[in-house]
Amino acid sequence: MIRSTWPTNLLGGLGLMALAWGCSDCGGDAEPTNAEIQFVADRTSLENTFNSTFRFEVRLDASNTAQVTVDYETVEGTAKAGEDFEPQSGTLVFEPGDLIAQIEVPIVIDEGLEPDEQFTVVLSNPVNGYLKGNQQVATGTILNDDTELDISLPEGGYDTPHSPSNPPEGMTLTWSDEFEGAAINLDNWTHELGAGGWGNNEFQAYTADPANSFVEDGNLFIVAMQDGAGYTSARMITRDKQEFEFGRIDIRAVLPYGQGIWPALWMLGANFTEVGWPQCGEIDIM
Numbered sequence: 001m002i003r004s005t006w007p008t009n010l011l012g013g014l015g016l017m018a019l020a021w022g023c024s025d026c027g028g029d030a031e032p033t034n035a036e037i038q039f040v041a042d043r044t045s046l047e048n049t050f051n052s053t054f055r056f057e058v059r060l061d062a063s064n065t066a067q068v069t070v071d072y073e074t075v076e077g078t079a080k081a082g083e084d085f086e087p088q089s090g091t092l093v094f095e096p097g098d099l100i101a102q103i104e105v106p107i108v109i110d111e112g113l114e115p116d117e118q119f120t121v122v123l124s125n126p127v128n129g130y131l132k133g134n135q136q137v138a139t140g141t142i143l144n145d146d147t148e149l150d151i152s153l154p155e156g157g158y159d160t161p162h163s164p165s166n167p168p169e170g171m172t173l174t175w176s177d178e179f180e181g182a183a184i185n186l187d188n189w190t191h192e193l194g195a196g197g198w199g200n201n202e203f204q205a206y207t208a209d210p211a212n213s214f215v216e217d218g219n220l221f222i223v224a225m226q227d228g229a230g231y232t233s234a235r236m237i238t239r240d241k242q243e244f245e246f247g248r249i250d251i252r253a254v255l256p257y258g259q260g261i262w263p264a265l266w267m268l269g270a271n272f273t274e275v276g277w278p279q280c281g282e283i284d285i286m
Helices: 002-026
Strands: 036-040 043-046 053-060 068-076 089-094 102-104 117-127 136-143 213-215 217-221 225-227 230-231 266-268 282-284
Touching: 036 117, 036 136, 043 053, 053 068, 053 136, 089 102, 102 117, 102 282
Parallel strands: 043 136
Antiparallel strands: 036 053, 053 102, 068 089, 068 117, 117 136, 213 217, 225 230, 266 282
């Protein structure tokens, strides 16, 4: 009887002691909830004084009973840190019971012509929470309202007195570009590229970027834009593609107005690359 009852009582006593120790260790509190940490949405807005700060909301998908933290950092894309937004990094803290926190990214407001630009905010290194795929990314899109160009051609103005099919008396049409295609005709035009002042202390760099030169509705558009701390534009020539001797050139153009803008139309001799300027000759149309 001793051998059959003693182990039973001993095991029962050990079970009660284990239960007592377990309650003493947890102090009566529930275990922390391991919540998912996620961005609520991407952020898209016009670049203006009303949207000088992009606020990215980050939420937990469940209430937390312990402090939850996650690191964050902005990463530049087409939007450049220091030029288009102020870079941010740090640790986001959710105190017990918090479900929503915010990351604020100041936007650099300027009045220069720019395309829409993007940057991202990246979450990493969670504590007492988790990230799907070990990372969460939100995108900030800066819609530059200064690129919403209202380009309209005025009524009236100069019209060439003759159409391509009806040239002036005694003349034969040798070449024309009506800009009626979907893109700039590279059989007619070459983009000159680069910066360096071009002999006139010009600030801009010339590019072949479609943002600086494009064809639309039967017109060629050349657009000067601010690009970071500098400027870009387009400079197009017909050298080695279209050359003329004597005759007449007709051009119809609408010119921009503004400080520092210097649109121009001119002709150089075909031997410019051999003898340079001014030996090659120059005729300024405008």
